[in-house]
Amino acid sequence: MSASAILELRDVGKVFGDTVALEPTSLAIDEGSFVAIVGPSGCGKSTMFNIIAGLLAPDGGEVRLHDQPVTGATGHVGYMLQKDLLVPWRTVEDNITMAKRLTGRVNAADRSEARRVARQYGLGEFLRHYPSALSGGMRQRVAFMRTLVTHQPLLLLDEPFGALDAQTRLEMQQWLLQVWKDTERTVLFITHDVDESIFLSDRVLVMSPRPGRVVADITNPLARPRTVDTLVDPQFVTIKGQIMHLLHGGTP
Amino acid sequence: MSASAILELRDVGKVFGDTVALEPTSLAIDEGSFVAIVGPSGCGKSTMFNIIAGLLAPDGGEVRLHDQPVTGATGHVGYMLQKDLLVPWRTVEDNITMAKRLTGRVNAADRSEARRVARQYGLGEFLRHYPSALSGGMRQRVAFMRTLVTHQPLLLLDEPFGALDAQTRLEMQQWLLQVWKDTERTVLFITHDVDESIFLSDRVLVMSPRPGRVVADITNPLARPRTVDTLVDPQFVTIKGQIMHLLHGGTP
Amino acid sequence: MSTRETTTPRRAGRAGTDSVARKLARNVGVPVLSIVLLFALWQGIVVYFHVAPYIAPRPRQAVLAVTQNWSTLWPLVLGTIRETVYGFIVGAALGIGLGVIMAKVPFLQRLVYPVLVLSQAVPIIALAAPLVLILGFSVTPKVVIVAWIVFFPVTVNVLDGLSHVDQDLMNLARVYGAPRWRTFFQIEIPATATPLFSGLKIGATYAVTGAIIGELAASDGSSLALYQEHANTNLNTAAVYGTTMLMTVIGISWFLLVVGAEVFATPWQRRTVARRRWRRADRSDEEPAR
């Protein structure tokens, strides 16, 4: 494995009854990189994340974080889903500090950090609002801040923008890249949207279903920062064509 | 107006309180064409559809169908939303014949047509299933068949595939083009997905919000039938760039 | 997005679907077991504390008090069932009617709702005597009391159900050009089936209690409540407990009947494929039988 790998999967696989959700898979993720995972529904993307997060025990193999085995253990990654999972009975500020509240006492420093992060990323006005008062995009941003303040170096984002409309989505993508640049985390990002996977990442893993496995590992050479023009960049279109063919075959 | 126009809007507008949902808009849609409408959230796309369907009375102007005024009247278009709106207590067959049941008696001919359409488009096995047994894509197909068998020449589709994952979405797009070809209807199709709007249409209307209005009317010269390769066609990329710039400005 | 609701795994995974035998065991066996345990507890207490028979009987005696007097009790049971059923039907009809009217006329809803809540806060036993005074010793006051108990959960649930019918679905019906009444019967009514049945089940559970209160307040001739009252006066506790069990059984049976009606009326809640229907005539182009 690369010396700078933060995460390593070694022959990690999972079978549910008759379904091979994830074939034994090996993988190394470089520290500080942004890796996108695309693949059709049911190809085992979420299963892989659940194994990394420690929610599911793999049938075999090992998960290593910073070269330490963490298979089946929780509490060492940031995790975010398409559902924002904000709790409606807490304010934005208290939702951001949720992880701390669930594992100990929230102290003044935690609250102050939550407020700082919220202000920095444009939600300072809404600290005392309940989530129900926010738009979908704002809610996802709060959910992401909640993930950020856990200070986990590795973030697993499972289709975080899947429920947003195209316009909001593009804004959120640009926002995410900004935050990623600021905070220097490692991001694993699941999406169904090929444009999104290319727009965001340094590297795209393409998966195929039944049995779920990684069929391609594509390095994305597109320059940063990325703008709307990136989407019509010839390099972008080439990678897109490549992925589309992997996903949908030559002709539909 | 063009002699072959099936639908014509003449200075149709709508204001809700302080919000100009739709500026007075004039528009003609050719019979048999496939027109996509893209625009950010809140730009009045659904409002326009609701006015055409007769659900909303416009503040002024006129809606003409086949050169007859139909402003504020219902019962003359097919209508389909992102939510499939299937009723869970009816089988697939009975959901398809829903419109007839709501306006009179469902007779043997109606049922037989429902079965024919379902078989033709790959749902013959599921006629006696309840919608809860179907996947999202299948449900949207049933919803579309329900719209088809009303025999309305004009179909209004408001983000019909917005809730589907990318893979299913592409399949549904291809399926829709097939059905459209078979049945020779006129389709007005709202979407947030620029790729989708170009992939499907003969013409793309781009709208801008506050006040909601049509800012561009783009003719789409792409050849049919369209495949996955269409998405990486240079013409496609050019139109996409054009629309992206209209929607998101030069740089984000 | 997958069709599963949950993205991350459940703690306790369930292995596949259950067999019919397992289902039966769960839905019939376990409730029977719990009732057997209840009887065992009762027997244990009576035996362990040497409770005198005129204070509390053993389960066997209570059951015998019913079975040995079945010819006397049966007409009384029928009477109680009649009151319960009539009252339930009146209450359900009233509840549905009120629910529909209140859903359709928002002002009436705000006006009537407080009175309905008020009606339930009135101790029903304080109400029985005045009702008898007004309605006499017929079956009517019992029917009114049962209906009084039943209508409320039905109204609340129907109102709630109708208020939550998808507006987009209602609008779709309008786009089709459907008249209001068809939309009501084809969409609003079936969409309200689940909350309606919840209300009916709550009402069914308490309906017999209403009938018994009514019987105590006024009986023309004999009644189950009166039989119990007499048994109590005669220190025949076996019969007292026996009739209480009988009343409970009537209540539970009625509840189960409503559950059965729900299962029958809402097959889409449990099945993926509709049952074959009787209507066949128009199925000329049906696929040949497999």
Added chain:
Amino acid sequence: MSTRETTTPRRAGRAGTDSVARKLARNVGVPVLSIVLLFALWQGIVVYFHVAPYIAPRPRQAVLAVTQNWSTLWPLVLGTIRETVYGFIVGAALGIGLGVIMAKVPFLQRLVYPVLVLSQAVPIIALAAPLVLILGFSVTPKVVIVAWIVFFPVTVNVLDGLSHVDQDLMNLARVYGAPRWRTFFQIEIPATATPLFSGLKIGATYAVTGAIIGELAASDGSSLALYQEHANTNLNTAAVYGTTMLMTVIGISWFLLVVGAEVFATPWQRRTVARRRWRRADRSDEEPAR
């Protein structure tokens, strides 16, 4: 997708948000109006049909029967309130406890649920006398009867609430490394607040009825129910109706108190911005006051 739930328009559009005055009129004025109408109807019937005072009093007489005997009634009312409140607290606690246990131990749920339904089908009046014999003449049997009525809707709703907590949210807590008990108090309990309060409100509505049934069966010489019973023997119908009103008012007040508690305990249901909190010490980096 917009944040509005409905894509197509509602038939009856509501113009903007309501003023405080309108809200007050709707939430207080209309209920008051409907109660005034109820009294008017009562007065009208008594006057129009020349109803004799020993059959039914006029509203004024019923109210006077309460106010003129207030010094006698007040301690009785306090007694009934005490029984109601104690019973409610016991019932609520039991209901929550059972709900939680049943949610956490599925086998126990299947075993106990039928017994709980059974408990509600037992006519509560048939139960009062045996309870008194077992528990004596203290406040206990009344508390037990009230609790018997209250616990059921609470249990059912808590169970339902806990069963519907988002599994993804529970899993997220696990990813954070949260211990089970923290997840329970920080996530499961607040997520169940709305159904819990629904159950409590149902229980509150019927709690007084339970207390009254208990008072009839287990009195130590004076109670509101007995006062009414004796007024009835006296043919003092004004007092009978008056005490019924009093009982109803106790019931409604308790119901409204629970509604109030809900409003207070679940501010996120009604507000977009949280109220200022007392805790200020740690707000050193708060924006300066505007």
Added chain:
Amino acid sequence: GGASSAATTSITFAYDFPGPDFELTPVVVAQDLGYFKAAGLHVNVSFPPDTSSTTKLLTTNSAQIGFLTTTDMGVAVNAGAPVLSVANYSMRNNWALFAKPGTKLTPGNLTAALKGKRIFSYGDTWTESMLPFVLRYAKLKPSQVKIVTAPTGNDLTDLLAGKVDISTSTTNYEIPGFQGSGTKGTEVQLLGTKVGAPDIPVWVYAVTRSYAAGHGKTVKAFLSAVKRATVWAAANPVKAAADFSKAYPKSGYTNAYNLEGWKLTIPFLTNAQHQYFTQTTAQWTTLAKALKSIHLINAVPAPTTYFTNKFLP
């Protein structure tokens, strides 16, 4: 009996009705005038959950001395409850039929007055054992009248409202209620004893056999105190009623009602010989036969099974 120098004995007296009313006057007076104290007793009064649970309170030792109707005694003994009547409360039968003012109800027109009519009953054993005598006197079969039963109802309201034609009760409970209704005229009443009902006592004081065996002195002390109080209360009805009203101010009864009720009770407390409390073999035999004839008990036991006079003061 007399004052004992020994320490006070605490006992519980169980009434026959869930709440207090004027028939409790002797016990209240005994308490108030210190007769119990003088007899070395401290008496708590308790009320049963329903009109038939007093026996259960005695046999579970929740109460030591109880107030019962004689029919309750008959049924309890039949059910095997070891209870024993130690004194009559009243000596005569004041159960009666009632009709609306202005109607006619005499021994002479009884048949016409009852035939096909609705007769109210609380479903109590006393009414059920007396009605057959009345019907026999009127030469009516039970099927020729319509008996409506309302254990939680009110006979008088139903009578005045015309929901029934005849109501049944005892005179001391019926008349004060009627006077409180404000109805003009006099309620028509016909004593059961005038139309075939036996003139036997309605209420007694009872204890369990084991209590009688072990605490004879206490029973005797209780009865002697209560007898003093009964005699005093019969002589001073106004003061006695005031005493009761004071002891139970929150009962919901007016003092007028209590006074009227107690006054109407007085004539029935003694027999023709002006005797209080004394039970006879004949009264119990008559009662047992009546109960047997309506199948409330299955055998007529020896009268001594029911009572003893040996604790009488």
